[in-house]
Amino acid sequence: MCALPEGTWMKNRPYPLKELLLARFREFCREPEVIFWVYGFPLLLAVGLGIAFRNRPMEQIYVDVEQHASAEAVAGHLRKSPGFVVAIHSAVECRERLRLGKSSIIVEPGETYTFVYDPTRPESALARQRVDDVLQRSAGRRDPINTRENQVQEAGARYIDFLVPGLIGMNLMGSGMWGVGFVIVDMRVRKLLKRFIATPMKRSDFLWSMVGGRMLFMFPELVIILGAGALFFGVSVRGSLFAIFMISLIGALCFSGLGLLVACRAQHIETISGLMNLVMLPMWLFSGVFFSADRFPAVIQPFVQALPLTQLNNALRAVILEGAPLATQAVRLSVLLLWGGVSFLIALRWFRWN
Amino acid sequence: MQSTAIRCRNLRKQYRTRNGAVDAVNGLDLEVWQGECFGLLGPNGAGKTTTIEILEGLLEATSGEVEVMGMRWGENDDDLRQRIGISLQETRLPEKLSVLEILTLFRSFYRDGNEPAAIMEAVGLTEKARAWVGKLSGGQRQRLAVACALVGNPGLVFLDEPTTGLDPQSRRQLWGIIRDLGRQGRTTLLTTHYMDEAERLCDRVAVVDHGKVIALGTPTELIRTLGAEHVVEFGVGDVRQPSMERLSALPAVREVRGDPNGIALTVGEPHVTIPALLRLLGEENLTLARLTTRHASLEDVFVRLTGRHLDEEQTVSA
Numbered sequence: 001m002c003a004l005p006e007g008t009w010m011k012n013r014p015y016p017l018k019e020l021l022l023a024r025f026r027e028f029c030r031e032p033e034v035i036f037w038v039y040g041f042p043l044l045l046a047v048g049l050g051i052a053f054r055n056r057p058m059e060q061i062y063v064d065v066e067q068h069a070s071a072e073a074v075a076g077h078l079r080k081s082p083g084f085v086v087a088i089h090s091a092v093e094c095r096e097r098l099r100l101g102k103s104s105i106i107v108e109p110g111e112t113y114t115f116v117y118d119p120t121r122p123e124s125a126l127a128r129q130r131v132d133d134v135l136q137r138s139a140g141r142r143d144p145i146n147t148r149e150n151q152v153q154e155a156g157a158r159y160i161d162f163l164v165p166g167l168i169g170m171n172l173m174g175s176g177m178w179g180v181g182f183v184i185v186d187m188r189v190r191k192l193l194k195r196f197i198a199t200p201m202k203r204s205d206f207l208w209s210m211v212g213g214r215m216l217f218m219f220p221e222l223v224i225i226l227g228a229g230a231l232f233f234g235v236s237v238r239g240s241l242f243a244i245f246m247i248s249l250i251g252a253l254c255f256s257g258l259g260l261l262v263a264c265r266a267q268h269i270e271t272i273s274g275l276m277n278l279v280m281l282p283m284w285l286f287s288g289v290f291f292s293a294d295r296f297p298a299v300i301q302p303f304v305q306a307l308p309l310t311q312l313n314n315a316l317r318a319v320i321l322e323g324a325p326l327a328t329q330a331v332r333l334s335v336l337l338l339w340g341g342v343s344f345l346i347a348l349r350w351f352r353w354n
Numbered sequence: 355m356q357s358t359a360i361r362c363r364n365l366r367k368q369y370r371t372r373n374g375a376v377d378a379v380n381g382l383d384l385e386v387w388q389g390e391c392f393g394l395l396g397p398n399g400a401g402k403t404t405t406i407e408i409l410e411g412l413l414e415a416t417s418g419e420v421e422v423m424g425m426r427w428g429e430n431d432d433d434l435r436q437r438i439g440i441s442l443q444e445t446r447l448p449e450k451l452s453v454l455e456i457l458t459l460f461r462s463f464y465r466d467g468n469e470p471a472a473i474m475e476a477v478g479l480t481e482k483a484r485a486w487v488g489k490l491s492g493g494q495r496q497r498l499a500v501a502c503a504l505v506g507n508p509g510l511v512f513l514d515e516p517t518t519g520l521d522p523q524s525r526r527q528l529w530g531i532i533r534d535l536g537r538q539g540r541t542t543l544l545t546t547h548y549m550d551e552a553e554r555l556c557d558r559v560a561v562v563d564h565g566k567v568i569a570l571g572t573p574t575e576l577i578r579t580l581g582a583e584h585v586v587e588f589g590v591g592d593v594r595q596p597s598m599e600r601l602s603a604l605p606a607v608r609e610v611r612g613d614p615n616g617i618a619l620t621v622g623e624p625h626v627t628i629p630a631l632l633r634l635l636g637e638e639n640l641t642l643a644r645l646t647t648r649h650a651s652l653e654d655v656f657v658r659l660t661g662r663h664l665d666e667e668q669t670v671s672a
Contacts, residue, residue, distance in 0.1 A: 014462040023451060023459050030450040030486075190446035198412060198442065199506070200435035201463040354412060 016201060020209035021216070024183075028217060038179075038221060042171045043228050046164065049290075050233050053159040060085050061127045064094045064103040074109045077138040078131065105131060164229040165316035166289040171221050172248060173283060173309050176255025177276045179217065180210050181263040185272040188263075188352070197353045207348070211256045218252040219245075238323030246326055247319060250333050251312040254340035258308070261343035264351045283309035308339040358421075359510050359541040360386040360409055365418035367404050367565075378404040379415070380565035391532065391542040393556035395549065395652060397664050401565035402545040403443055406514050409543065410440050423510060436465055439503035443514040443545075449488035453479050453498055456487065457505055464506035477501045477531050493524025500531060511535055513544040517551060529555055547664050549652035561656055568659050576655045582608040582622040585650050588631070589616030591643040596635060604630045611657070620650060620658075 028034060063078055065071045065088045075086045089097065094106045098116065104127040106116035113135060117124040137143075187193045196206060222245065229235035237244065262279055266272040286300075287293055287309035296304050304310055311332040318324035318332075367379040379401045386392040394402045407413040409420060411427040411434060420427060425434050447456055457470035474480045477497040482490060490498065496516060503511055516532065517525040532555050535542050546552055552559045553573045561569040561576070569576055577583065590596065601610045601619065606627045609620040621627045624647045635642055656664050 013465075014458055016462040019459045019462040023448065023455065026455065027448055027450050191442055191444055192446065192448070194412060195440075195442055195445040195447075195502070196463075198410060198435070198440040199460060199463040200432055200465075 017205045017209055017212075020201075020205060021212050024209055024213035025216065028179075028213070038171075038175045038217065039224050042167050042221070042225055046160075046167050046225060046228055047232060049163055050160040050229075053163075054233075059083075059123065061105075061123070061130055062103040063087075063127060063131055064089050064097055064106045066091050066094050066106060066108045068109040070109045074107055074113075074135070078107075078134055080138075081130075081134045083130070084134075107131060107135075158233075160229065160233045161235050161321060162292075162317070163290065164225060164233075164235050165320045166313050168222060168225050168248065169251065169287070169309055169313040169316055170284070170289045171225065172218065172251040172312065173255050173280060175217065175221060176214055176252055177259045177262070177280060179214050180256045180259030181266075181272055181276055182259075182269075184210065184260065184263040185266045185269060188267065189269060193353050203353070207260070210260070211253065214252050214256045214259075215249060218248055222248050235320075237320050239319030239325070243319045243324075243326035243329075244316065247312070247315045247329060247333065250336050250340075251308075251316075254308050254312070254336040254343075257340035257343035257347070260347040260351075264347040267352075283307050286310065288313050306335075308336050311335045356387040358385055359388045359390075359423060360384065360392075360543060361419075361421045362409065363419045365405065365408060365420065366416045367401075367408060367413065368416045377565055379408070382418075382562070382565060382567055384560060384567065386541060386543055387558075388541055389536070389539055390557040391536050391544070391555055393552040393559040394543070394545040394562050395547070395552040395556075395559050395656070395664070396545075396562035397547055397656075397662065400562045402547075402562055403514055404565075405562070406512055406543065406545050410438070410512050411435070436506060437509050439506055439508035439511045441499045441503040441511075441513045441516060443518070445499055447487045447495070447498065447502075450486055452484050452486055453490070453501075454483040456498065457501060460502045461505040467506040468504065470505065473501045473504055476504070476534065478527065491524070493520050493527060496520060496524065496528060497531065500528065504535075508540065510541045510543070513542065515545055515547070517546070517548065525551070549656065549664055553652055559652065561652070561659065563656075563660050569655060573652055576652060577650050580608065580620050580650050580654055580658060582606070582620045583650050584621050584624045584647055585654060586619045586621050586624055586627060586631070586645070586647050587613075587616055588619075588645040589643045590635065591641040594638075594640065596638050596640055600634055600638075601631075604634065609658070616644070618654075620654065 061083055062085045065075045065078075065086060067088060067090050071088050075088055078084045078086045087103070091108075094103070094116075097103045098106055098118075104117065104121065104124045108114040108116065115128050115131065117128050119125050119128075184193070187196075197203065226235075226237065226244070230237075258279060259276075262275045263272055266275060283289075286296060286304045287307050289309070293304050293310050293313070315329040315332040315336075318329060319326070362382065362384045365379050365382040365384070366377065369376045369378055382401070382405055384405075394405060396402050404413065408415045409422060411422075411431060422434055423437060427434065451459070453474065454470055457473055461467055461470055471480070471483075474483055477500060479494060479497055479501065482494060487495065487498065500513065500516060503513070513532065517528050520528070529551070532542060532544065536557075544555070556573065558570070558572055559576060560567045569579070571579075595612070595617070598610055598612075601607065601617065604619070604627055606622040606624075607619050608622065611618050619627065619631075628645070628647070632642065653664055656662070
């Protein structure tokens with residue numbers, strides 16, 4: 001141990017904001033769990049949901065025909081049409097198979113045909129229409145209008161196309177809240193905030209480093225989710241990448257502000273976890289991450305539309321799915337900026353450093 | 355005439371709790387001189403941390419005057435922060451940053467200061483420069499906390515309980531570092547509830563109890579107030595105890611007090627007292643179970659002033 005030599009000044013004094021950002025960056029990169037929750041989890045969610053809701057080939061219709069003199073003839077008509085799987089069974093067996101879901105409908109031939117089915121089962125309701133159609137036509141029905149089919153299966157209209165922008169929005173919200181709110185309360189619990197204000201550190205440098213850190217970590221999130229969507233599911237982006245980037249940036253800014261607000265007084269990890277869930281839960285439910293927010297009744301639409309995540313998701317979908325230019329999203333982005341700005345100002349006013 | 359580094363007058367800090375107001379600091383006066391190592395010694399809950407945090411500008415006093423390096427909090431905050439170094443009682447620095455990274459971060463907050471490399475050398479952490487805080491021992495973490503207080507090359511250093519909970523070797527290492535501060539001409543204000551620490555490190559000590567200074571002086575002066583410099587402690591192997599009056603009458607005895615584990619006599623000359631004590635025990639038909647002598651310490655001063663021990667709940671009957 002030796003005494004400090006006098007006057008060992010640093011030639012190049014490091015910049016506090018840069019050092020604070022570097023510290024945030026290093027801590028983030030050295031925390032494998034955080035990396036997983038921020039980058040790995042949304043990826044798994046996208047892949048999982050994408051597979052679960054992938055477009056399936058046209059469904060087969062399972063029809064049982066009850067034993068009867070004309071059973072073979074009825075079965076024959078049905079078999080001639082595509083998409084039917086037809087079997088002939090005794091009355092008892094037919095009922096049993098319907099009950100177990102092995103068939104969707106029973107046809108009891110005779111003077112009149114009787115359809116036995118459960119109208120609350122969607123596949124049975126569909127089967128009833130199709131079976132009736134085929135049997136009527138084979139008996140000589142002529143349709144008064146000629147119809148033609150033009151089947152479309154286009155990228156951009158599938159569930160996964162709808163889902164990807166929602167996941168980006170949800171992730172920006174989650175990591176903004178956790179990445180700012182949780183981190184700040186953790187620092188408060190550790191008395192690190194107090195230690196920082198015991199130095200001449202500018203408080204604004206600290207707060208900017210938190211927000212700046214979010215801006216930095218947001219970019220890989222965006223690339224990973226969009227990239228995975230494109231790679232695994234062929235999700236294509238119709239609008240400009242710049243527009244998506246700008247919208248995400250404003251979204252991240254907005255949720256950093258909210259994160260700062262929920263963290264501004266909380267003294268315990270449990271408090272902040274609860275507060276963040278309280279803030280995020282309505283947005284998970286109402287902001288159209290997994291299904292369109294338009295489905296909610298008109299009465300609650302003003303509330304739904306006021307949520308920042310709704311606006312972020314809408315803006316992202318408009319650009320990614322519809323190719324809308326950035327300028328058309330100005331109103332939505334203003335809502336986000338308003339949320340972020342007001343939160344930030346209130347947080348500054350109420351922030352507890354000790 | 356010495357110049358003053360810290361001056362505070364009639365300092366009060368009141369906390370509101372569910373059971374009414376509690377005075378953590380209750381009319382405390384203090385004057386710390388430039389270049390000295392000054393100790394606030396007192397038991398847990400005496401108001402040491404509240405006092406030091408008010409002086410550090412981290413807490414606001416309910417009333418009273420505080421002047422640090424000729425400046426006041428609320429008027430010259432940035433100047434003050436640039437010139438003082440602080441180690442809080444408990445700071446858990448980021449676990450996943452290295453020693454060098456943390457010191458560079460803290461260094462960036464100060465206009466002038468020392469190279470992190472020089473600081474690491476001074477506190478013996480050079481070999482740990484690239485080690486993460488999470489991998490450091492308790493003593494190394496505490497040295498890092500002190501290092502963070504030194505990056506700005508401060509003229510005044512505040513250390514709140516710098517060695518609490520450390521093993522003896524780590525404590526000695528920190529004592530070395532704290533003594534170096536004095537040699538470099540820095541003023542140090544530290545709080546402790548270890549009397550040996552105060553005796554070894556501090557030029558002057560203020561004994562604090564219930565938010566007030568109850569004694570002030572160099573460790574030697576304070577011990578001298580006991581009127582005698584030695585303590586003879588003994589215990590008897592019987593249920594009966596020797597009579598207090600007869601013990602007080604023994605030659606060279608200044609004071610007698612009973613502890614749960616025996617009796618302590620403050621004496622001027624142990625070689626005069628001990629033979630007389632042995633004779634007395636013989637006359638009263640008591641068997642001596644143990645006998646030790648030691649120099650009187652600040653602990654004895656504290657016990658004499660308050661009737662309590664510094665770091666235990668143990669009470670003393672006079």
